[in-house]
Amino acid sequence: MRAFLIVLLIPLLAGCTPLTAFNALIPKDAGGRQVADDEPYGQDRRQRLDIYAPVAAASGPRPMIVFFYGGSWKSGSKEGYGFVGRALAAQGFVVAIPDYRLVPDVRFPAFVEDSAAAVQWVQRHVARYGGDPDRIVLVGHSAGAYNAAMLAVDPRWLGPDRAAVKGWAALAGPYDFLPLDTEVTRAAFSAAGDLEATQPILLASADDPPGLLLAGGRDELVLPSQSTGMAIAMTEAGAAAQSRIYPDVGHVGIVAALAKPFRGDAPVLRDVAAFARHVTQGGTDASAGQ
Incomplete structure (x- = not known):
């Protein structure tokens, strides 16, 4: 089964196509379970999100993760990432996975604006699903990691709502491209008027929430130096x-390691969950999970 999934996964991820087949096949x-489907955070058909939550009961609101998938800003679908939502929900988080508008229909900054709108929707509505609107961690892969970075380090996108973002992984x-x-x-x-304003590495400041920068x-495709350089900046x-490099995985493998059959390849789920717990429980550094 693992070998079959690898054969399926590589062309899907490398080609940046939806992962619905992979998601449907893996355990x-x-x-964790899905508790909401296609919640609208805007008027466009791409402005929808799904929500996952732990099966176990909780005594109070749970910390929130918003996960942004990759796809070179030109492809991707939340329907392919249920395995991520359920994996993170099983770790004790309420998880939102939004779609966002894509190239060529839009250009920068539309996909960042959509990411911000999804986070703001979460802040206003997640309490109904047991989430804490004041304890949010942004998580993303590839182009989605860029979206998360921009929301974390550039206050113009979330404004005062950025105070609820306790960290980003x-x-x-x-x-830096x-x-x-x-x-x-x-x-x-x-088409961006100010290209330097599109680069997270040039926007880092002391006010930014803690960051955990992971790479294979x-x-x-995206060199590990992007993550180590951002952490240094x-x-x-x-x-x-903090940055961490998993020596034996690549661009595909680092997100695949969130799926049950591939967790032995790199402790990505463990590290992201430990970091998210740490920062949502009052930690102000990025040492957890390292």
Whole structure:
């Protein structure tokens, strides 16, 4: 089964297509369940989100994770990431997974604006699902990690609502990609008036929430230096940040490691969950999970 899933997963992720087939086939965490489907946070059909929650009862509101998937800002679907929602929910979090508008229908900053709108919707409505609107952790993979980074380090997107973001954990994200020398980045960002304002590494400040920057040592699509460089930039700016490189996984493997059959490849789920618990319980550094 594992070998079959690997054969299925690689072209799906490498081609940035929806992971619905992979998601349908893999075993899921019994401790998490989907509690809402297609909740609208805007008027566009892509402005919808799903919510997952722990099966076990809780004595009070649970901390919240908002997960942004990748796909080069041009593809992806929340329907392919139920395995992520249930995995993180089984760790004790209420989890929202939003869709967002994509290239070529939109360009920067639309996908960041949608990500911000999804977080703000969560703050206003998640209490009905047992989540705490004042304890949010942003998590993302690849292009979704970029979206999470922008919300975390640039206050113009969330404004005063950014105070609810207690930390952000990013898997294999791009944070420093000027000049725009790839088809993907040109398609998504070439219309931006101020290109430096699109780069998370140039926006780090002491006011940023703690960051956990994770990458695969075999990642040839988004180099691990993107994560280590972002962590250094945050630390030098006075914010709390840690980076970790998993030597035996690549760009696909780091998000696949959140799925039950692949958790032996890298402790991504353990590290993200430990970090999210730490920062939502009052920790102000990024040391948990390291």
